[in-house]
Amino acid sequence: MAAPVPWACCAVLAAAAAVVYAQRHSPQETPHVQYERLGSDVTLPCGTANWDAAVTWRVNGTDLAPDLLNGSQLVLRGLELGHSGLYACFHRDSWHLRHQVLLNVGLPPREPVLSCRSNTYPKGFYCSWHLPTPTYIPNTFNVTVLHGSKIMVCEKDPALKNRCHIRYMHLFSTVKYKVSISVSNALGHNATAITFDEFTIVKPDPPENVVARPVPSNPRRLEVTWQTPSTWPDPESFPLKFFLRYRPLILDQWQHVELSDGTAHTITDAYAGKEYIIQVAAKDNEIGTWSDWSVAAHATPWTEEPRHLTTEAQAPETTASTTSSLAPPPTTKICDPGELGSGGGPSAPFFISVLVTLALAAAAGSLLI
């Protein structure tokens, strides 16, 4: 009976000693994370080691020169981005790891840039933000939206991390919206806010599916069709007007046409045989600003000579663009013959066969005023 007790005692004592030894001689399991400002000076102590302890410092596994040492402390002057890394100090003789620091060199945040826009009026609007210069370290953003005194929820965008969405509860409000954003990181903090009326931030997305086609037997015409942007939720109650610009590739000067209705237009003054670039923009009829320009469409007016190189290249192009235009855009109005110069049904499908083309031309001719 006497024998096991002293053995157990020894075992416990040994374990305790081992734990104490481990605590005194091994570093914390994860390195200490430290953020320092670009351009500043920093002194890294080797954990709890005495100033005169004999240590070696390494960064990312590479030895550091002893002239950087002040006793057992590492001194880094004029921090640059390249100084970021995992710093470790070791007992010089035993190479025992004493301390680790994960150094991140960065900057406090500058004033963020915040903007809000409604491309889905009247459903809602979104706000997006960014920092004018990078901080090189992680930042957290906090957005608050006030409508008068009422706080509104800004739902984070599922895909973009610098955007959030607000839904309109009321329309035609005389009270402004105030959106504030604060940004902070380990080195500092900044904030900004913007105030605006419901109407001023309305800006639709550009029109979609802009297609330009030559008009058979019309060397100076190009027919352009497009669709209202799919993000615009209610074109019936909130109709859009459009702005079309076109020019031949060889010239710099744009021609402009503003269209208050419809999603089609026929250009009648194209230079024969020249390739054109055409773009369309959209705007709510009454409020807000113009969208960005759409993706450009290219087309060359119909030309007659079959030996002409561009015609041969054109023929398959005509076929391709014709077949792709067979499905009329959903919001195209049926063309009112009373409207200016649009000819007959620009969104109606064009048939390749000569007979039907002639029949259509005859019908179009009878509709034109």
Add this chain to the structure above:
Amino acid sequence: MLACLCAVLWHLPAVPAHNRTGDPGPGPSIQKTYDLTRYLEHQLRSLAGTYLNYLGPPFNEPDFNPPRLGAETLPRATVNLEVWRSLNDRLRLTQNYEAYSHLLCYLRGLNRQAATAELRRSLAHFCTSLQGLLGSIAGVMAALGYPLPQPLPGTEPTWTPGPAHSDFLQKMDDFWLLKELQTWLWRSAKDFNRLKKKMQPPAAAVTLHLEAHGF
């Protein structure tokens, strides 16, 4: 405190409904009313700029964002999105008519107090145009067979010399009047757009299109 003698407005002669054959229907007058709201909105922009400068700072500062206090009797354009969408034609027109009736009355009050001759001229011109808009809305309502809204007995706005309040509060009332007027004109454009779409001249294909969308 805005209060107004508006008896005269509620007795605008009712525009007789025309029953001519070949009548194009209310479409053209809805278009005309829509055009009038756009013209008025344009006119208001310069008028409001001038008037707010006359009021001086902070009213003419672009970031001026006061809480909506006072001016409770002003007709508010703001409305819940779903409620606005589901307004029937009669209610939509009535709300517009009542709003502009009140706003015109208040504007006339503003005109009486305006300090400079130039301001009085601009305001008078605007009031005339606004009266034209009212007449136009009345015409649309008559063409559609809707009665003009009549004030209920006892709710007719009359002049009540309220407690004299400060110059600043009076200016705040003026500010909200102009703001509300501007917002109503934007709203009316949308209201009349909606009415316009529903009253398209009957073309078979277009009618089918409207029916398919449950109008």
